[in-house]
Amino acid sequence: MSSRTDQTESRNDSSGDHLPDQREGGAVAEADDPFADPGLPPHEPRRQDIDERAARRSERTVAFLFTLSMLATVGFIASYVAIPIDEIVFIWPFGHISGLNFALGLTLGLALFCIGAGAIHWARTLMSDEEVAEERHAVEATPEVKAHVLEEFAKGAAESQIGRRKLARNTLLGALGLVPLAGVVLLRDLGPLPEDKLHHTAWQEGSLIINEATLQPLRPEDITVGSLTQAMPEGLDPHAENFHAEIAKAAVMLVRLEPEDIKDPRSAEWGHEGILCYSKICTHIGCPATLYEQQSHHALCPCHQSTFDLADGAKVLFGPAGHPLPQLRITVNDEGFLQALGDFEEPPGPSFWERG
Amino acid sequence: MSTATKDPKTRGKAPAGEKIADWADGRVGLYSLAKANMRKIFPDHWSFLLGEICLYSFIILILTGVYLTMFFVPSMAEVEYHGSYVPMQGVMMTEAYASTLDISFDVRGGLLVRQIHHWAALIFVVGIMFHMMRVFFTGSFRKPREINWLFGWTLFILAVFTGLTGYSLPDDLLSGTGIRFMEGAILSMPVVGTYIQMFLFGGEFPGHDIIPRFFVIHVLLLPGIMLGLVAAHLILIIYHKHTHFAGPGRTNDNVVGMPFLPIYMAKAGGFFFLVFGVIAAIAATATINPVWVLGPYRPDQVSTNAQPDWYLGFSEGLVRMMPGWEWVIPGGYTLNFGLMIPLAVFPGVLVLIGLYPFFESWLTRDNREHHIAQRPRNAPTRTGLGVAWLVAYGVALVAGGNDVWAVNFNLSINAITWVCRIGFFVFPVVAFVITRRICLGLQRRDREKVLHGRETGVIKRLPHGEFVEVHEPLPREALYTLTAHDQDRPAELGPETDENGVRRKVSPLERLRVKISRGYFGEQAQIPKPTSEEYREITSGHGHH
Numbered sequence: 001m002s003s004r005t006d007q008t009e010s011r012n013d014s015s016g017d018h019l020p021d022q023r024e025g026g027a028v029a030e031a032d033d034p035f036a037d038p039g040l041p042p043h044e045p046r047r048q049d050i051d052e053r054a055a056r057r058s059e060r061t062v063a064f065l066f067t068l069s070m071l072a073t074v075g076f077i078a079s080y081v082a083i084p085i086d087e088i089v090f091i092w093p094f095g096h097i098s099g100l101n102f103a104l105g106l107t108l109g110l111a112l113f114c115i116g117a118g119a120i121h122w123a124r125t126l127m128s129d130e131e132v133a134e135e136r137h138a139v140e141a142t143p144e145v146k147a148h149v150l151e152e153f154a155k156g157a158a159e160s161q162i163g164r165r166k167l168a169r170n171t172l173l174g175a176l177g178l179v180p181l182a183g184v185v186l187l188r189d190l191g192p193l194p195e196d197k198l199h200h201t202a203w204q205e206g207s208l209i210i211n212e213a214t215l216q217p218l219r220p221e222d223i224t225v226g227s228l229t230q231a232m233p234e235g236l237d238p239h240a241e242n243f244h245a246e247i248a249k250a251a252v253m254l255v256r257l258e259p260e261d262i263k264d265p266r267s268a269e270w271g272h273e274g275i276l277c278y279s280k281i282c283t284h285i286g287c288p289a290t291l292y293e294q295q296s297h298h299a300l301c302p303c304h305q306s307t308f309d310l311a312d313g314a315k316v317l318f319g320p321a322g323h324p325l326p327q328l329r330i331t332v333n334d335e336g337f338l339q340a341l342g343d344f345e346e347p348p349g350p351s352f353w354e355r356g
Numbered sequence: 357m358s359t360a361t362k363d364p365k366t367r368g369k370a371p372a373g374e375k376i377a378d379w380a381d382g383r384v385g386l387y388s389l390a391k392a393n394m395r396k397i398f399p400d401h402w403s404f405l406l407g408e409i410c411l412y413s414f415i416i417l418i419l420t421g422v423y424l425t426m427f428f429v430p431s432m433a434e435v436e437y438h439g440s441y442v443p444m445q446g447v448m449m450t451e452a453y454a455s456t457l458d459i460s461f462d463v464r465g466g467l468l469v470r471q472i473h474h475w476a477a478l479i480f481v482v483g484i485m486f487h488m489m490r491v492f493f494t495g496s497f498r499k500p501r502e503i504n505w506l507f508g509w510t511l512f513i514l515a516v517f518t519g520l521t522g523y524s525l526p527d528d529l530l531s532g533t534g535i536r537f538m539e540g541a542i543l544s545m546p547v548v549g550t551y552i553q554m555f556l557f558g559g560e561f562p563g564h565d566i567i568p569r570f571f572v573i574h575v576l577l578l579p580g581i582m583l584g585l586v587a588a589h590l591i592l593i594i595y596h597k598h599t600h601f602a603g604p605g606r607t608n609d610n611v612v613g614m615p616f617l618p619i620y621m622a623k624a625g626g627f628f629f630l631v632f633g634v635i636a637a638i639a640a641t642a643t644i645n646p647v648w649v650l651g652p653y654r655p656d657q658v659s660t661n662a663q664p665d666w667y668l669g670f671s672e673g674l675v676r677m678m679p680g681w682e683w684v685i686p687g688g689y690t691l692n693f694g695l696m697i698p699l700a701v702f703p704g705v706l707v708l709i710g711l712y713p714f715f716e717s718w719l720t721r722d723n724r725e726h727h728i729a730q731r732p733r734n735a736p737t738r739t740g741l742g743v744a745w746l747v748a749y750g751v752a753l754v755a756g757g758n759d760v761w762a763v764n765f766n767l768s769i770n771a772i773t774w775v776c777r778i779g780f781f782v783f784p785v786v787a788f789v790i791t792r793r794i795c796l797g798l799q800r801r802d803r804e805k806v807l808h809g810r811e812t813g814v815i816k817r818l819p820h821g822e823f824v825e826v827h828e829p830l831p832r833e834a835l836y837t838l839t840a841h842d843q844d845r846p847a848e849l850g851p852e853t854d855e856n857g858v859r860r861k862v863s864p865l866e867r868l869r870v871k872i873s874r875g876y877f878g879e880q881a882q883i884p885k886p887t888s889e890e891y892r893e894i895t896s897g898h899g900h901h
Contacts, residue, residue: 120622
């Protein structure tokens with residue numbers, strides 16, 4: 001048995017009965033054991049070890065690879081200088097691609113690859129391939145070392161008087177415990193408090209409904225049966241600083257259904273002559289759920305396939321969304337434009353703890 | 357004192373390299389360091405290259421990443437694009453997106469470096485996963501390497517989050533959707549969700565802070581921690597010495613291979629260039645993340661086929677599989693299980709993976725050092741668990757692309773989702789059973805080969821007319837290799853009473869341990885390896901094959 005196994009055995013507190021038989025260690029094993037370790041097989045010389053011509057051939061291969069790498073680097077620099085950045089070339093089977101990117105990438109790839117291939121070929125054919133065994137040593141320290149360290153540690157701890165000076169020790173712990181609070185407090189201004197920000201959008205009573213494509217206010221006759229129109233409240237300026245934050249909550253889609261197709265009476269009442277205005281922000285994680293299937297009146301979110309029945313109060317039919325898309329109450333003003341009757345009754349977008 | 361010519365510290369005579377080495381030795385102890393490590397032995401096996409691929413792609417990521425920071429502007433200020441990419445001219449976009457377009461279209465080689473960076477990131481994470489599988493299935497995480505398993509495990513998590521913060525930076529329509537997903541996930545956290553969301557984004561989504569904040573996390577915070585962990589990981593590998601597979605002359609007390617100088621240095625150094633060269637060639641020929649096709653992010657727009665990078669595909673799948681369970685609890689508070697459960701499963705699974713080595717050492721109570729890598733067949737239950745996990749991961753990955761499968765194979769998306777929902781629970785169990793059986797079958801074959809030799813394919817007719825196949829006994833090397841592994845025995849509860857007849861107290865935890873141990877190492881879980889006696893008995897008789 002090897003000394004290492006014995007060492008671990010002695011330090012193992014449990015009996016070791018449950019462990020498999022002790023390992024058979026190398027050369028010391030019984031000679032008549034058919035499964036004994038025969039030891040490292042003798043080294044078989046390679047062709048290059050005995051035939052100098054083969055070795056020289058290998059050297060030439062290695063040198064060829066390194067030379068190819070040099071040429072590729074020259075090619076890289078030449079491509080950088082010669083090929084215009086906006087040139088699109090057709091290269092089968094990649095199609096129409098940037099000529100510069102293609103040339104730079106392939107020359108760089110070749111230059112690097114050949115260095116690697118050359119080095120590895122050198123190592124495999126010319127450098128010694130004789131396997132060597134190196135002894136391992138147990139990671140654990142010997143009992144003497146361990147005893148020495150523990151003794152030194154006890155000495156050091158005693159010299160610090162940390163055990164005796166309880167007042168000093170406890171106040172130190174208190175100070176170390178408190179000081180990170182400074183860092184925590186500093187994080188406060190990372191952002192504002194949520195308050196009721198997620199409960200309100202840019203919609204208010206009388207907001208005109210602006211077609212997102214034309215940026216013009218919508219009239220009922222602009223919305224035909226079977227179509228889906230994307231819209232936003234009036235007053236949102238795409239160049240304004242907070243536009244993205246506002247549109248992330250206020251974006252809506254309008255559909256017109258035949259009044260007899262609308263299954264939910266409240267939904268019909270909140271619309272105008274079959275025109276229903278829903279938040280288009282999916283209630284799952286907030287993608288715009290605007291893949292509209294006009295025959296079934298289903299709106300599908302392309303991100304996680306939550307499916308909403310726009311004819312039935314945007315009820316969830318499938319997918320991971322947890323509640324319907326909020327509906328915006330709309331009407332028509334004196335000038336014949338569609339307008340909102342107020343903000344959403346419930347917050348649009350993904351749900352959150354305080355949503356209720 | 358001796359004369360000047362005999363003084364070993366004389367300057368001027370030694371070659372320049374030696375003089376520099378002398379100088380360094382006098383300051384950092386170079387010679388002692390080299391004595392311990394220069395000719396260090398590294399064993400050879402193809403699977404040991406997987407970790408190297410990770411290391412090299414990490415270096416490539418740092419090199420290309422530094423280059424990209426020279427041109428990337430981590431700002432969410434809106435600008436009108438006037439660069440050379442015609443389709444986007446005049447479009448309002450953030451400076452982050454505009455500068456990504458500049459890197460792709462106005463900086464010569466910028467597109468190449470961007471693509472190398474992104475490809476290297478994908479290969480980095482895939483490399484880590486395969487490297488972890490290698491370590492897991494060969495039991496290389498056992499004592500003394502548990503801490504290095506944890507280092508690698510932490511690196512895996514950090515790599516995923518560095519990837520996430522990295523591909524979010526260009527602020528294109530796809531990556532913005534990814535950030536929106538993150539915002540929705542954060543909002544679903546009970547009590548603190550809205551607060552964390554406001555603090556992380558500096559206000560309501562999307563705000564103006566998330567890209568600059570992600571930038572700092574992506575280029576400084578996470579890579580800095582990873583660099584330290586990579587160094588610690590490598591130091592521990594050198595300290596422990598690499599594991600090797602059993603074979604003639606390869607024992608638990610030695611390591612057999614080639615010395616670092618020159619073989620391993622040439623092979624590993626060369627392999628770095630191979631990896632870099634291949635990634636550069638991929639970046640030259642395969643477009644990745646063409647942000648110019650998608651346009652800038654707007655919260656009210658989205659593209660179809662919205663998928664995260666592959667390594668987050670399984671979390672995407674978990675979210676897509678989950679039914680939309682949402683409760684409003686008394687007091688008017690919302691619990692969104694549809695997001696909370698998948699987002700708890702993700703870290704939960706990671707914790708299980710991280711703690712597995714400690715579970716196994718608790719199970720086996722094995723306090724010995726293990727330096728021989730196991731063959732997966734010789735640990736059937738562990739191998740089965742690993743494959744079961746991989747299958748669950750695969751199902752989640754499929755679910756994460758359910759729309760892509762549906763479109764390309766003309767299938768119903770609802771059907772795919774339902775198959776994944778059920779399959780997530782059923783397929784891993786099936787995979788576990790099948791894998792364990794395959795492992796046992798392979799163990800039986802090994803046993804057969806050891807006891808009866810190799811089938812030669814030569815048919816012999818015996819005098820009485822019987823046909824038999826001639827089996828050739830294995831050489832001693834093969835016999836040793838196939839029988840060198842340990843076989844754990846299942847734990848036992850011990851007698852009910854102690855020597856005085858008093859009932860022994862056995863904790864429920866110990867009973868559980870014994871039960872699991874039987875599952876791992878019991879009769880149904882491994883084939884006893886052949887003993888020398890069996891071998892002698894069979895080989896001593898003649899005419900039996």
